[in-house]
Amino acid sequence: MHADPSTDPRRPLDAAALRGALVEAPGAPYSALDVVDEIGSTNAELLGRAADGAADRSVLLAELQTSGRGRLGRSWTAPVGTQVAVSVLLRPGAVSPTLYGWLPLVTGLAVRDALSSAGGVDATLKWPNDVLVGGRKVAGILVEMTMVRGGGDFALPLPALVVGVGINVGLRRDELPVPHATSLVLEGGSGDRDAVARAVLEAMAHRHGQWRACDRGSGATVSDELVRAYSAACSTLGAEVRVELPA
Numbered sequence: 001m002h003a004d005p006s007t008d009p010r011r012p013l014d015a016a017a018l019r020g021a022l023v024e025a026p027g028a029p030y031s032a033l034d035v036v037d038e039i040g041s042t043n044a045e046l047l048g049r050a051a052d053g054a055a056d057r058s059v060l061l062a063e064l065q066t067s068g069r070g071r072l073g074r075s076w077t078a079p080v081g082t083q084v085a086v087s088v089l090l091r092p093g094a095v096s097p098t099l100y101g102w103l104p105l106v107t108g109l110a111v112r113d114a115l116s117s118a119g120g121v122d123a124t125l126k127w128p129n130d131v132l133v134g135g136r137k138v139a140g141i142l143v144e145m146t147m148v149r150g151g152g153d154f155a156l157p158l159p160a161l162v163v164g165v166g167i168n169v170g171l172r173r174d175e176l177p178v179p180h181a182t183s184l185v186l187e188g189g190s191g192d193r194d195a196v197a198r199a200v201l202e203a204m205a206h207r208h209g210q211w212r213a214c215d216r217g218s219g220a221t222v223s224d225e226l227v228r229a230y231s232a233a234c235s236t237l238g239a240e241v242r243v244e245l246p247a
């Protein structure tokens with residue numbers, strides 16, 4: 001018997017249930033799914049697994065990341081059981097590299113979709129890789145690439161992309177890493193990490209499928225549908241912003 005999320009909000013993820021729905025069910029979108037108790041970085045681990053031959057659409061989740069990071073090497077950490085930290089390995093095959101820059105954007109769309117449906121919050125996007133609720137950061141996205149050995153003795157190296165997502169689910173205000181962050185629970189949303197993780201991965205599979213399809217007969221340009229969807233979801237388009245460069 002599983003604990004009620006309302007009485008045990010920081011219980012471990014149900015790896016068997018996630019695997020059953022996302023890997024083993026007929027037509028499931030992923031090839032493999034692992035949940036580990038503790039890891040330095042899910043992205044770094046999947047990049048290593050890619051070099052060792054891990055399959056396209058492999059998923060890795062962690063209860064605790066000790067070296068989680070965002071863009072520009074910024075730290076991204078949270079207490080155990082309070083976050084969804086997940087990475088997905090994509091082997092893009094024939095997808096044009098000109099489309100790679102859209103991957104964090106369509107992933108942001110997926111996270112926004114999922115947080116609206118399963119997270120119980122109204123999220124918006126901040127270009128290029130943040131998801132906001134009430135103007136505060138609830139999730140971040142980091143896409144990294146490595147080149148891995150292709151098949152055969154003389155095959156050229158092939159790209160492998162790892163899409164990492166970190167979502168603050170059950171953090172209390174005193175646990176937030178920075179003042180401009182928030183969590184689903186603090187915004188009146190769901191604290192059920194299993195439901196959030198499943199919804200996010202299902203939405204990512206859908207949006208990543210749309211992204212891959214953009215390379216088919218469209219001259220390697222992103223579809224009008226994705227452009228419209230992102231434009232509608234992005235709160236910073238047309239806004240006056242201040243850019244602060246790292247020292």
